[in-house]
Structures are given as C-alpha cells and as structure tokens.
Amino acid sequence: MTEITLDDVRKLLVDNCMLRVRPEEIQSETLLFGPGSLGLDSIDALQLTVGIEKSYGIAIKEPAVAREAFHSVKTLQEWLSRQPKQNPPSA
Amino acid sequence: MGAVTPLGENFPISWNALLAGRDAATPLDLFDTTGCRCHHAASATLPALTGVSAKTICRLARASRLAIPAAREALASAGLLDAEGRSTLRELPFSVATTAGGMTFGEDFLRRVLARDGSHRFSQASRYLPQQQVLDVQQALGFAGHSVIIANACASGANAIGHAADLIATGAADCVLTGGFEALTELVFVGFDCLQATSTDRCRPFDLNRSGLLLGEAAAFLVLESAEHAQRRGATPLCELTGYGHTTDFFHLTQPQPDGAALVEVMHAAASQARIAPAQIRYINAHGTATAVNDGTEAKAYGAFLDDALGSTRISSTKAAIGHTLGAAGAVEALFAIAALRTGHLPPQLNLQTPIPEMATALVGAKESSSDMEHVMSVNLGFGGSNAALVFSRSESS
Amino acid sequence: MKIDLAVIGQGAVSPAGVGLDALLHRMPVPLPVAALGQQDPPWPVLRVDLKDPAFARWQREARLRRASSMTFFLIEAAEQALAGISPSDRAETGLIVAFSAGCLSYSRRFFEGIVKQGQKTASPALFPETVFNSPVSHVASVLGLNGAAYALCGDETAWVAALQTASIWLRRGRVKQVLVMGAEEFDPIVLDAYRSARWLRRENSDHGFLASEGAAGILVSRARPENARMITTARDGLIYRTKKEASAAAKRLLSESDPALPCYPSAQHNWLGPLEKKATQNRTLVPMGGRPYLGEAFTASAAWHTLRALNRVSSELPCLLLPVWGLNHQLGLLELEAQK
Numbered sequence: 001m002t003e004i005t006l007d008d009v010r011k012l013l014v015d016n017c018m019l020r021v022r023p024e025e026i027q028s029e030t031l032l033f034g035p036g037s038l039g040l041d042s043i044d045a046l047q048l049t050v051g052i053e054k055s056y057g058i059a060i061k062e063p064a065v066a067r068e069a070f071h072s073v074k075t076l077q078e079w080l081s082r083q084p085k086q087n088p089p090s091a
Numbered sequence: 092m093g094a095v096t097p098l099g100e101n102f103p104i105s106w107n108a109l110l111a112g113r114d115a116a117t118p119l120d121l122f123d124t125t126g127c128r129c130h131h132a133a134s135a136t137l138p139a140l141t142g143v144s145a146k147t148i149c150r151l152a153r154a155s156r157l158a159i160p161a162a163r164e165a166l167a168s169a170g171l172l173d174a175e176g177r178s179t180l181r182e183l184p185f186s187v188a189t190t191a192g193g194m195t196f197g198e199d200f201l202r203r204v205l206a207r208d209g210s211h212r213f214s215q216a217s218r219y220l221p222q223q224q225v226l227d228v229q230q231a232l233g234f235a236g237h238s239v240i241i242a243n244a245c246a247s248g249a250n251a252i253g254h255a256a257d258l259i260a261t262g263a264a265d266c267v268l269t270g271g272f273e274a275l276t277e278l279v280f281v282g283f284d285c286l287q288a289t290s291t292d293r294c295r296p297f298d299l300n301r302s303g304l305l306l307g308e309a310a311a312f313l314v315l316e317s318a319e320h321a322q323r324r325g326a327t328p329l330c331e332l333t334g335y336g337h338t339t340d341f342f343h344l345t346q347p348q349p350d351g352a353a354l355v356e357v358m359h360a361a362a363s364q365a366r367i368a369p370a371q372i373r374y375i376n377a378h379g380t381a382t383a384v385n386d387g388t389e390a391k392a393y394g395a396f397l398d399d400a401l402g403s404t405r406i407s408s409t410k411a412a413i414g415h416t417l418g419a420a421g422a423v424e425a426l427f428a429i430a431a432l433r434t435g436h437l438p439p440q441l442n443l444q445t446p447i448p449e450m451a452t453a454l455v456g457a458k459e460s461s462s463d464m465e466h467v468m469s470v471n472l473g474f475g476g477s478n479a480a481l482v483f484s485r486s487e488s489s
Numbered sequence: 490m491k492i493d494l495a496v497i498g499q500g501a502v503s504p505a506g507v508g509l510d511a512l513l514h515r516m517p518v519p520l521p522v523a524a525l526g527q528q529d530p531p532w533p534v535l536r537v538d539l540k541d542p543a544f545a546r547w548q549r550e551a552r553l554r555r556a557s558s559m560t561f562f563l564i565e566a567a568e569q570a571l572a573g574i575s576p577s578d579r580a581e582t583g584l585i586v587a588f589s590a591g592c593l594s595y596s597r598r599f600f601e602g603i604v605k606q607g608q609k610t611a612s613p614a615l616f617p618e619t620v621f622n623s624p625v626s627h628v629a630s631v632l633g634l635n636g637a638a639y640a641l642c643g644d645e646t647a648w649v650a651a652l653q654t655a656s657i658w659l660r661r662g663r664v665k666q667v668l669v670m671g672a673e674e675f676d677p678i679v680l681d682a683y684r685s686a687r688w689l690r691r692e693n694s695d696h697g698f699l700a701s702e703g704a705a706g707i708l709v710s711r712a713r714p715e716n717a718r719m720i721t722t723a724r725d726g727l728i729y730r731t732k733k734e735a736s737a738a739a740k741r742l743l744s745e746s747d748p749a750l751p752c753y754p755s756a757q758h759n760w761l762g763p764l765e766k767k768a769t770q771n772r773t774l775v776p777m778g779g780r781p782y783l784g785e786a787f788t789a790s791a792a793w794h795t796l797r798a799l800n801r802v803s804s805e806l807p808c809l810l811l812p813v814w815g816l817n818h819q820l821g822l823l824e825l826e827a828q829k
Contacts, residue, residue, distance in 0.1 A: 126608025213686035242621035282616035336637030475626035
C-alpha cells in the first residue's frame with residue numbers, strides 16, 4: 001500500500017489546482033467539488049489525475065473511479081492509500 | 092476566395108472533396124505523439140511556393156506556407172493579382188486570425204535552450220510570432236498597409252472577417268483581404284490531448300457517441316470590398332456579407348453556458364443585421380467540434396434560434412472532414428458556407444451514426460442540395476467564450 | 490485613420506508600481522533574473538511586484554485562480570481605468586487587449602513539462618490559460634463588461650490596431666465606450682532570446698534594453714467631456730523586414746505629419762533608437778524631464794508611452810505626435826490632442 005498522508009494530499013491539491021490557500025488551512029472533511037467545497041472544476045479533475053500519476057504513478061482510468069476518489073480531501077487520501085504502490089513515471 | 096486545407100491545395104479541390112464525403116484524418120507524422128492518447132490529425136500537404144526564393148522558403152513558418160498560397164488564390168480569384176503573382180493593390184488592409192502563429196519555431200527554441208548546448212538563436216524565436224507570418228504574406232504578395240491580427244481562439248476567423256466588414260461599413264477601408272491561418276503544432280496538439288478533448292476514434296459531430304475533436308490545419312482568405320469599390324473596378328461579387336454578431340460567453344473558460352445563450356445571441360445579432368428571420372437561413376455551417384459538451388449546447392442553441400425551422404434549415408459541421416483548424420476555422424468554414432450558397436450543394440455531415448435527437452432532422456445527408464439558397468450562416472465558438480456568427484446572402488448581381 | 494477617441498479613464502501597472510502616478514513619477518528598481526538556459530550571470534530585469542496590496546483582491550477571485558500574472562496586471566489596470574463607471578455602463582463597455590508574446594510564462598512551463606517529463610503528464614490546468622484571449626475573457630467576466638472582447642496580437646503596433654478597432658466599434662454603435670489595453674508578462678526564456686540578439690543591457694551599461702512587464706489601459710468614448718485628452722489619428726501599415734526598409738519606413742512615417750508638431754521619443758534603448766533619433770532630428774522633441782525608464786514590454790510599453798504622452802498634452806502643448814516603433818513588423822503613429 002502507498003503511504004500517503006493528509007498533508008501529502010493537501011499539498012497535491014494546492015500545487016496542482018493552484019489553490020490560493022496554505023495547505024494547512026484545508027480541512028480533511030472539505031469537499032473537492034460542488035457547493036461549500038474547494039470550488040474545483042472539470043479542468044482541476046483532469047489536472048489532479050495527471051498530478052497523481054506524476055507523483056505516485058497511480059493511473060485513474062475510469063471517470064466513475066475519479067468521482068469516488070475526488071469526493072473530499074479525506075476520501076482522496078484514503079483512496080490513494082489503498083492503491084498498490086507504483087513507481088512514478090520517469091521522464 | 093482561396094484556401095489550403097487537409098482536403099486540397101486550393102479551394103475548388105477542397106470543396107469538391109468535401110462534397111464527395113472525404114475525411115482527411117490520417118496518422119500524424121509532423122511530430123512525435125507517443126505520449127498522447129490521440130495519434131491522428133487532419134494535416135495539409137504544403138503547396139509548392141512560386142515567386143519566393145529557396146532561402147526565404149526555409150525561413151517560413153509552416154503557417155506561412157499555408158497562408159501565402161491561400162491568400163494568393165483569393166487575390167487571383169478576385170482579379171487582384173498581377174502576372175508576377177503579386178497584389179495589384181499596393182496598399183491592402185489585412186484582417187487576419189490565428190491562435191498559434193509560428194509556434195513550432197518557439198518550441199524548437201525552447202528545446203535548444205533547455206538542452207543548454209548553445210544552439211539557440213534569436214532568429215529562430217522571433218519568427219514564431221504571428222506578425223511574422225502576416226509580414227510573410229504581405230511581402231510575398233507585395234502589399235502593405237493596415238493590418239490587424241485577432242487571436243480570439245477558435246472564433247478568431249469569424250471575428251477577422253466580421254472586423255473586415257466593420258472596417259468597410261465605417262468607411263475606414265474599401266477593400267480588405269481577410270481570413271485565417273493555422274498550422275498543426277505539438278504544443279497545441281498535446282494541449283487538447285491532455286484535456287481529453289481530442290478523439291481516439293473518428294470525429295463525430297452531433298452524434299450521441301461522439302468522443303472529441305480532430306485537430307486540423309488550414310489557411311483560408313476572402314476579399315471583402317464595398318459595393319462601390321467592386322462596381323468601380325467591374326468586379327462581380329460572389330455574394331454579400333450581410334450580418335455579423337460577436338460576444339463572449341462568461342460561463343467558463345473552456346465550456347459554454349449549457350443553454351447556449353451566447354450562441355443564440357450572436358445568431359440573432361447577425362440575422363437581425365442582415366434583416367432576415369432565422370427561418371430564412373437555408374444552411375448553417377456549425378461549429379460542431381464533436382466534444383461532449385460543445386455539441387449538446389450547440390444543438391440547444393439551434394433549437395432556440397430556429398424553433399420550427401430546425402429541419403428546414405440544414406446544418407452540418409465540416410470539422411468531421413478537415414478537423415478543427417482553430418484560428419483558420421472561422422475563415423475556411425465561412426468559405427464552405429459561401430460555396431453552399433452559390434452552388435446549392437450542401438456539405439454532408441460525415442461520420443454520423445446516431446444523431447443527437449434534437450438535430451436528427453436538421454443534419455445534412457449525402458448529396459443534398461437546395462434550390463432556394465438565399466442566406467447561409469457560419470458560426471464559431473472558442474476558448475475564453477468567444478462566439479461569432481456570420482450571415483452571407485445572395486447578391487443581386489451574383 | 491481618424492479615430493477621434495476621447496480618453497475618459499486611465500490605468501497602469503508597471504515595474505514602477507501600481508497606478509498612473511507610479512507610471513509617471515516613480516523609478517523602478519531592476520532585479521537580477523537568470524535566463525532559462527542559465528549560461529550567464531543573472532540579468533537586470535524590471536518586474537511587477539505582485540505582492541503589492543492592490544493585487545490581493547484579484548487573487549481572491551475564484552475565476553482567476555489558475556490565471557497567470559498577466560491577467561492580474563490587466564485586471565488591476567482595467568479597474569483603475571473604469572473608476573467611476575457604473576455597473577450598467579460597464580455592461581456597455583467593450584474590451585480590446587493588444588499582446589505581443591501573450592501568455593508566455595504558462596506556454597513555456599507547459600512545453601517545458603512536455604520536454605522534461607513527457608507528453609503523457611502535460612498539464613491540463615496550464616493549457617487553457619496559454620491562449621491569447623483567456624486573460625481578456627477573465628477581465629471582462631470579473632469586471633462585468635460587455636461581451637464585445639477581442640485579443641489582438643502583434644508588435645507594439647498592435648496597440649495602434651487596438652485603438653483603431655475601438656474607434657470602429659464606437660462608430661458602429663456596438664458599445665458605448667471601450668477599454669483599450671496593452672499587456673506583457675516576463676518569462677526567463679526571453680532573456681535567452683534577447684541575449685542571443687545582443688539586445689540586453691547589463692548594469693552600468695548604456696547599450697541595450699531591460700526586459701520588462703506590466704499592463705496599461707485607457708477608457709475611450711466618442712462623447713467628449715470638457716478638457717478631455719484625445720487621440721485623434723492612428724496610423725500603421727509601414728511594414729519592414731530589413732534595417733534599410735525600417736529606415737525608409739521611419740522617414741516616410743514622419744514625413745506624413747505636420748513638421749511643426751512636437752514628437753514624443755519612445756524608442757529609447759531598443760534597436761530602433763538610432764533610427765528614431767535620425768528620423769526626428771529636425772523635429773522638436775517633447776521634453777520629458779527625468780522620466781524613469783520602464784524597460785521593454787512591447788504592447789504594454791506602447792500603452793505606457795501613450796499614457797505619459799497623454800499626460801503631457803495641455804494648453805501649452807496642445808498637440809503632439811507619438812511614433813509607435815514596432816520592433817518586428819511595422820511602424821505606426823498616434824496623434825494626441827488636448828480638447829480645445
């Protein structure tokens with residue numbers, strides 16, 4: 001299993017989605033999409049998919065899988081942690 | 092009119108291939124696409140360039156290799172080209188569109204800089220800017236004067252033509268060369284690919300199973316002039332540009348407002364400037380990129396604009412045949428709409444298997460023609476929400 | 490082309506600071522920046538300070554979350570130019586922005602990502618923001634402007650084309666007023682380019698220019714408030730490729746205008762400087778005092794020069810010429826007047 005912490009996920013979100021908050025300001029229960037969320041959109045979803053593959057070598061191929069994983073900060077961290085360890089793609 | 096497209100090295104060849112139902116999608120060999128989802132595009136064969144030295148040719152961006160012959164053809168067909176292949180008008184306003192200009196030169200420069208081998212040269216970088224391609228056309232065809240380069244993403248070509256009309260309507264110009272040019276480049280290709288906007292299947296505009304766009308490249312120009320200027324020089328117009336509408340959809344940078352309100356607005360603006368009712372438009376060349384979001388929204392917009400006339404107004408997206416040519420799209424598609432107006436032959440909707448129900452009765456089938464072509468429309472939408480519509484009408488003397 | 494635009498608003502963002510006052514009076518301080526290829530010591534570059542408190546409100550805008558710095562330069566300068574314009578009038582205000590390199594920083598980062606890490610992991614967040622008209626769309630959307638919005642590109646003369654286009658829109662009645670702007674953003678890649686052309690200046694040198702960035706704009710209308718400054722004429726179209734052609738174009742450009750009109754010199758430290766000097770040698774030059782050097786930012790520079798020149802026309806200097814020295818396409822010219 002890949003060890004990915006909530007702090008890792010916060011940083012992933014801030015870096016990839018160019019969020020204008022500090023990682024430590026993001027609550028673990030915060031939703032990624034929809035009302036009262038971080039306000040991400042479909043481009044952020046694509047960017048996160050790319051960012052996750054770059055950082056962890058984990059590919060998200062199905063939109064349904066992405067929808068499940070990208071629910072909240074915590075669900076994303078839990079989903080990522082459940083994936084088999086991969087090597088990130090080399091240049 | 093003049094054009095170089097993936098279907099042919101001039102407009103008549105492209106038009107005939109379009110009517111014959113040819114689809115220009117082929118495996119892409121201009122640059123490596125190994126890391127992309129999509130590996131095909133609609134690329135053009137570069138025509139031979141006459142009247143330009145070999146030394147100059149090797150400095151030309153690919154976009155200029157498309158633009159120069161297309162502009163030359165437009166001037167020739169307008170009777171404004173001399174025996175040396177140069178414009179008879181030494182001062183000729185030029186209203187032109189592109190999105191990426193000579194981007195490949197910029198890509199090459201950046202690669203060399205990153206390689207840190209000292210091989211980068213400014214002369215490589217400077218030619219990537221769009222004004223360099225404009226200068227290439229001006230110098231190859233021997234004219235100077237006012238120019239404007241509009242970069243409104245995929246609506247640019249329509250904006251450039253509409254702007255040319257505005258120049259003439261306000262008396263700022265009598266005669267304008269106008270259109271757009273775009274060459275395939277790796278940066279843009281990978282850009283659309285990483286957004287998952289390009290299809291790995293055929294390009295199927297307005298089809299329930301559509302899966303994205305086919306990228307293409309082209310250059311297309313027309314000569315627009317005032318009635319007085321045409322009359323003075325004894326030129327017979329092909330048609331008249333009677334309406335232009337443009338606005339910006341602020342809903343999202345890359346997606347239209349779902350009800351298509353911005354497109355409805357520009358279609359009404361263009362029709363009302365042309366003083367016609369929507370039902371009088373016999374054919375619409377659609378934007379129809381075959382992405383999931385665009386075509387659904389566009390279909391709603393046609394329903395709202397045409398109402399009961401949806402069905403009798405025929406609609407097709409020629410992007411299935413030549414791909415999405417970005418900055419050239421608005422121009423080349425306007426030319427297709429004009430050719431439909433003049434000949435009565437309608438470009439068929441290619442690759443259609445299961446049409447969106449709302450569009451099923453409206454999409455052009457193979458070998459369709461119409462005998463009462465009075466008015467046609469061409470529409471384009473782009474990133475940033477640019478929306479544009481042009482109306483062309485039969486002219487009394489054409 | 491007679492354009493007869495009355496200037497009813499002005500806004501600027503430059504390395505000298507935020508606002509017109511900074512543009513007119515403050516001295517910017519160059520910062521050392523390494524070229525992307527990093528083969529030389531760092532070069533002095535003039536940068537906008539994005540930590541200026543003025544930008545904080547724009548950095549909170551949801552729509553601008555992924556936007557590059559150029560959008561922030563533009564929106565701040567736009568808001569200054571729109572001061573006092575009501576929301577309903579904003580909805581009748583068009584926007585035309587002239588760019589030279591456009592969204593260079595993200596374009597470079599996007600393609601650098603492809604070169605170093607492969608096409609598969611290219612960034613979807615960056616690509617849409619590389620398109621020329623994305624900043625235009627952002628600014629018009631956030632500020633509640635009309636949907637009439639064009640991105641124009643070219644060298645410095647794209648600013649002239651933008652003014653001409655504004656005049657066309659006003660004559661067509663498309664909008665009630667137009668915000669005309671110029672903007673550039675810096676990226677280290679330009680240092681590699683300019684260095685190889687030997688255009689860059691080192692500290693304590695007189696030769697060459699400093700790379701720069703920023704934005705500026707003017708709000709123009711047909712309605713002429715009392716004491717308005719006017720841009721009456723805009724000319725472009727004198728194309729060139731070689732130095733010889735540029736020289737001939739410069740001669741022709743100035744020969745078309747009233748020889749008695751003073752001329753605002755703007756080529757400063759770029760390669761057209763000597764040409765400007767020669768072409769204007771028989772003319773009165775507008776004395777500009779110790780105006781701070783703002784560096785080379787193409788369409789933003791053209792807009793800055795126009796603002797500075799506009800703020801010089803007065804009853805003592807009722808009319809002047811501003812040649813626009815396009816660095817890689819053509820030459821142009823503006824005539825500015827104080828309203829009588």
